[in-house]
Amino acid sequence: MTSELHTQSETPIASGLCEEDIRRIVREEIKQAWTKNPASRRAALVASKGTLDWAYPPLILGTAAAAAGLETSVFFTFYGLNIIHKDFERKLKVDPVGNPAMPMPMPLPMPDVLTGMPGMKALSTKMMKSKFAKNHVATIGTLLNEARELGVRLIGCQMTIDVFGYSHSDFRDGVEFAGAAAFMSEARKAHVTMFI
Amino acid sequence: MNADINVDEVVDARDLMCPMPVLAATKAMRRLMPNQVIKVLATDKGALSDIPAWAEDNGYELLSSDTEDGVLIFFIRKTEEQI
Numbered sequence A: 001m002t003s004e005l006h007t008q009s010e011t012p013i014a015s016g017l018c019e020e021d022i023r024r025i026v027r028e029e030i031k032q033a034w035t036k037n038p039a040s041r042r043a044a045l046v047a048s049k050g051t052l053d054w055a056y057p058p059l060i061l062g063t064a065a066a067a068a069g070l071e072t073s074v075f076f077t078f079y080g081l082n083i084i085h086k087d088f089e090r091k092l093k094v095d096p097v098g099n100p101a102m103p104m105p106m107p108l109p110m111p112d113v114l115t116g117m118p119g120m121k122a123l124s125t126k127m128m129k130s131k132f133a134k135n136h137v138a139t140i141g142t143l144l145n146e147a148r149e150l151g152v153r154l155i156g157c158q159m160t161i162d163v164f165g166y167s168h169s170d171f172r173d174g175v176e177f178a179g180a181a182a183f184m185s186e187a188r189k190a191h192v193t194m195f196i
Numbered sequence B: 001m002n003a004d005i006n007v008d009e010v011v012d013a014r015d016l017m018c019p020m021p022v023l024a025a026t027k028a029m030r031r032l033m034p035n036q037v038i039k040v041l042a043t044d045k046g047a048l049s050d051i052p053a054w055a056e057d058n059g060y061e062l063l064s065s066d067t068e069d070g071v072l073i074f075f076i077r078k079t080e081e082q083i
Helices: A002-010 A019-036 A050-068 A078-084 A118-135 A138-148 A158-163 A180-187 B020-033 B047-058
Strands: A042-047 A071-076 A152-159 A176-178 A190-196 B010-015 B037-042 B062-070 B071-077
Touching: A002 A118, A019 A078, A042 A050, A042 A078, A042 A180, A050 A071, A050 A078, A050 A118, A050 A176, A050 A190, A050 B020, A050 B047, A071 A078, A071 A180, A078 A138, A078 A152, A078 A158, A138 A152, A138 B020, A152 A158, A152 A180, A152 B071, A158 A176, B010 B020, B020 B047, B037 B047
Parallel strands: A042 A071, A042 A190, A071 A152, A152 A176, B010 B037
Antiparallel strands: B037 B071, B062 B071
């Protein structure tokens, strides 16, 4: 392809290359450059939230990225550390307080005074889990295992681990640890970056 | 209707929701050699767009997609040279 273009570029346009030919060549060259660019084969995601509902997007998109053939890293920072904590089952909850979108799994609309009652967090967490299970949505545990199997790099933010008083042994096997600059170095080599 | 396609592995992703059908298909493809074919069964309606997009991203060849009794059926060939 490249050599073909070089040959053509040495001859004047008047030699018979019409506009359509040039457009085709440019399209093909761009496609080639795109597929050759290593950044088009990488994804770098940030997971910053530590609730059950927000644990799904980074794991679903991270595993889907790996399935699409991308070398994928997910950087877990602040509350996102809950997701890769060994005790994620207990830590990941969903709270109806201050969440106007929350009535989704609720049987009835809930006034704010009720959502703040004791036990509502446990109830809404249980309801979301059962709703997801009923609809055959994978659990967070399943997605974490899939991520590992597909080679998604799970990276814990060292600074927030220190601030929250965690140690490396609090996290799942296979989790790596790094700082913001190390993650940035990954992210700048990736076309796909997301902050979740 | 696709009786002439030689299938090397069947991925039964029925009842699985996004992103599980694509993850199951990925793991099956990793086990296969170039030119081998998988058949993917899925009931997640998202698979209708997910499986073709996933195949394209990996440079695999989507041989056919059909629906039978509410089940989406895809035949995908692992190509010789992946992009």
